[in-house]
Amino acid sequence: MTSVTDSGRDASQGRNHGFMDELASFASHHKATRWRGSFADFLRDVFPSASQQFVRSSHQYLYDMLSWYRAERRDPQAGIATGNPKELFTNELYGIDDALDRVVEYFKAASAGSDVGRRLLLLLGPPSGGKSSAVILMKRGLEEYSHTDAGALYALQGSPLHESPLNLVPASLRGRFRETYGVDITGELSPYSRARLDDEFHGDFMKFPVERVFLSEASRVGIGTYAPHDPTTADIADLVGSVDLSKVAEIGDEGDPRAWSWSGAVYAASRGMLEMIEILKVKREFLYLLLTLTQEKNVKVSRFPLIHLDETIVAHTNLAEFNKFLQEKENEALLDRMVIVKVPYTLSYPDEARIYRKLVSNAPAFRAVHLDPHTLKLAAVFSILTRLTKPEKEGLDLPKKLRLYAGEDVEGFSVNEVERLRGDCPEEGMAGVSPRFVINAISNAITRSDRRSLTSMEMLLALKDAIQSDARMDANQKKVWVDFLVIARKDFYNRWVKEDVHRALFASFEDEAQQLLEKYLDEVEASLDQREVKDPITSETRPADERFLRKVEEKIKISESGKQSFRQEVVRKAMVAFKAGEKFTLDSHTRLHEAIEQYLFEERRDVLRLVTSAARPDDEVRQKISAVQQRLVVEYGYDEYSAREALNYVTTLLSQE
Secondary structure (H helix, E strand, C coil), rough: CCHHHHHHHHHHHHHHHHHHHHHHHHHHHHCCCCCCEHHHHHHHHHHHHCCHHHHHCCCHHHHHHHHHCCCCCEEECECCCCCCHHHHCCCCCCCCCCHHHHHHHHHHHHHHHCCCHEEEEEEEECCCHHHHHHHHHHHHHHHHHHCCCCCCCCEEECCCCCCCCCHHHHHHHHHHHHHHCCCCCCCCCCCHHHHHHHHHHHHCCCCCCCCHHCCCCCCEEECCCCCCCCCCCCHHHHCCECCHHHHHHCCCCCCHHHHEEECCCCHHHCCEEEEEHHHHHHHHHHHHHHHEEEEEEECCCCCCEEECCCEEEEEEHHHHHHHHHHHCCCHHHHHCEEEECCCCCCCCHHHHHHHHHHHHCCHHHHHCCCEECCEEEEEEEHHHHHHHHCCCCCCCCCCCHHHHHHCCEEECCHHHHHHHHHHCCCCCCCCCCCHHHHHHHHHHHHHCCCCCCCCCHHHHHHHHHHHHHCCCHHHHHHHHHHHHHHHHHHHHHHHHHHHHHHHCCCCCCCHHHHHHHHHHHHHHHHHHCCEEECCCCCEECCCCHEEEEEEEEHHHHHCCHHHHHHHHHHHHHHHHHHHHHCCCCHCCCHHHHHHHHHHHHHHHHHHHHHHCCCCCCCCCHHHHHHHHHHHHHHHHCCCCHHHHHHHHHHHHHHHCC
16 A cells, blocks of 8 residues: 555656656757858758758847747647747736737838838836846747757857858859859958958868857857946947957957957847847947947947947836936937837736736745735736826726726726727836835735735735835825725725635525526516516516616616616627527626626625624534635635635624625
């Protein structure tokens, strides 16, 4: 007989073997063939099989990487790629799909050879909004792609610019090369490789060694990163290099390309991508160099002719720096050579909660801490409230607007109005609380507590403390944000926690709710058809129960004037489900689901109050309380502590009503 210990060990070993198999599969799938040979070998053995692949620009290479990443998620049964080229981002970044679409559109247009490829891509947005994360994902994607056959890159061995071997072909032979291979060569040999060609190979470019290279930020191959220093001390040599005095002593000539330090960030990024962090903080001469590089694909440094470089520059900055940059008229020409993509905070609270969930799961200290099922959602509601502009439309307040942005049904408003609402407030999401602020508050709440559990109310208190102790905010802003905490609690958490407790208390809730739904449908159909309802037991007929219908509809604030259109919509959805051979259930209509829940909750309010508020419960009540707590734990994501706190909170709410 297998012991519990043996069983656990076997399960652990099974998981280990499964992960080892997954690692082996990944390594095998991404195994790259290393290659070295002369340029003659390259033209004979490598180039003919994929000539178009080896003349791609950096923008084409990046867009192909995005498409490859999508294809990697191919549906093995359907045999087609799922998703779209932004899938590289959407697995890690949530709620900023519009911005990611524009990033993908930039690369698509640039890869097609349009003038967009001569523009610098600038990501503009608030701190902790996803700009840096998007760039990091692109860099990691490039590294992985370069290890595949589709992403294979070859370069002149030893070149600090990792330049294409095709740059060796003399200008006089490039026309014939195009006739032979069907591709154009656009690059030029760097001063370094030209000097090496003359000195080591006496001009015989067919002997120049070529090797396959793999993009790597750590190795400074095809991926470069520049972070600004103090503008008064920043040296443009960080971008384009400078004379290496130690090599001058060896070579004896400052003008020799081999005496130049090719350590600049633009050389590291050649044929790949250069990330410019907080780009608008750099000196103007830096900007002109970068924009000339983007526009003309070359840079000019002392002692050398123009140096050809093909790389994609992706920069990012915050709104404060950008507004300061806009105020200087001499920057207009620079702005004209940028493609600016706004990357705002998400305005969808479910997506914001996903961000928090990812950040919490990434912190080992948080993984052992239980969060009640509404903690992160509630924090997200508060965050979105700080980012929204107060609506001017009559009947629409911030909580309703927030729900519309989350894709929820709101009485009196159509989901189709969301785009217009966003259009009316283009700056929404560019300010407000950052995910980092919320995570810091949650972290403080966890570290201050001896319990390995955090409830929604404790999280709200932690946010309140973070707001009141923040030296960056004035008193007015603090008051507004604390008021948002109150709105989040009253308009969202109170409803969520009451629904949980109600469902946990009544084990037959789903069956009862479905029966109420069916009764509602029967009564609605009778009302719309102006016919009577037949009692299944007595066979007596009666008019539709208008009182019952209105009691249900009033739970979600359906007005007397709006009841007819609401009922017609419900019947229409029920007919669609019927024709599709499906059952019309609570999940078939979100707002009616909410109305039925609220109706049932009101009908059972007295029972709920009795169970949750008994000061000295007898055995029967004690058993009910225990059963409710257990069901909250097993079925609704609470632990013992948070379930008990939820019951106490609902008791307080009921006593106030």
